Every structure is written in structure tokens, then in C-alpha cells.
Amino acid sequence: IPAFYTPAGVGTQVAQGGLPWRHGPDGSVAVASPPKETRDFGGRAHVLEHGIITDFALVRAWRGDRHGNLVFRKAAANFNPLAAMAGRITIAEVEELAEPGELRPDDIHLPGIYVQRIVALTAEEAADKKIEKRTVRS
Structure with missing residues (x-):
């Protein structure tokens, strides 16, 4: 399964992006997570999560x-x-x-x-x- 929608994480920094992925030598955030795609299913918001490889x-x-x-x-x-x-x-x-x-x-x-x-x-x-x-x- 390459990706799936889940209600877990809706409205959090996981969905909105900005979580540190990589830090620079000085401790600053060098790479931050991008915002994730969200969609409504049956009136409920879901976040697209990619499968782990x-x-x-x-x-x-x-x-x-x-x-x-x-x-x-x-x-x-x-x-x-x-x-x-x-x-x-x-x-x-x-x-x-x-x-x-x-x-x-x-x-x-x-x-x-x-x-x-x-x-x-x-x-x-x-x-x-x-x-x-x-x-x-x-």
C-alpha cells in the first residue's frame, strides 16, 4: 500500500508540516516536514500518510x-x-x-x-x- 488516508493526526503539526526532519550543525532545523494532503470522507477530515519503505x-x-x-x-x-x-x-x-x-x-x-x-x-x-x-x- 503506497499511501492511505487516516483521521489520526488531523489538526496537528504532523498534518500541518514543520516537524524537524534534519537538524543543522548549530541545532537549527535544516529540513522540516512539508504539509500533508488532507481530504474529507463522510464529513470527517483525513490525512494522507505514505507507507514506510x-x-x-x-x-x-x-x-x-x-x-x-x-x-x-x-x-x-x-x-x-x-x-x-x-x-x-x-x-x-x-x-x-x-x-x-x-x-x-x-x-x-x-x-x-x-x-x-x-x-x-x-x-x-x-x-x-x-x-x-x-x-x-x-
């Missing part, structure tokens, strides 16, 4: 195959597919590398068309999840 997207999947089809587990399925679709080049780490055809089509969360590189993790690397922190009550 990144140069690289880095995701981690539970399982994947050499074609880039990925399966995510638990909360990883919430935003990893969207992040992968936003990248011009998507690099996926997979904890388990399956052979093409082993993954059931109904289980695939992200088709391989969005993935350009696969990095198969060793068992030790797959177990090392530094971002996860276990907390328990006494």
Missing part, C-alpha cells in the same frame, strides 16, 4: 525454507511479517531451516516473495534470545 528489513522466524517462506511463533507473528514487507531487501534469520515443500501452505505467515536472504541459525544461536527476559513472581 526501508532499505533493509531484519526479521527472525521460527521456521523457514530456502525459498524464504517463513513461520513465526507467538508474538513474533504480530509485526515481523509487516516489517519484512516494508524492506527493499529482507534478511531473515531462521531457527529451523526446512526443505522446500515441508512447510504446510496454511502455516506460512510470510511468503518467500518478500524475503531476499535467509540466514540459518545453529541450535546454539537459535537458543540465544538476548531480547527475551524471563520474570517470575516469588
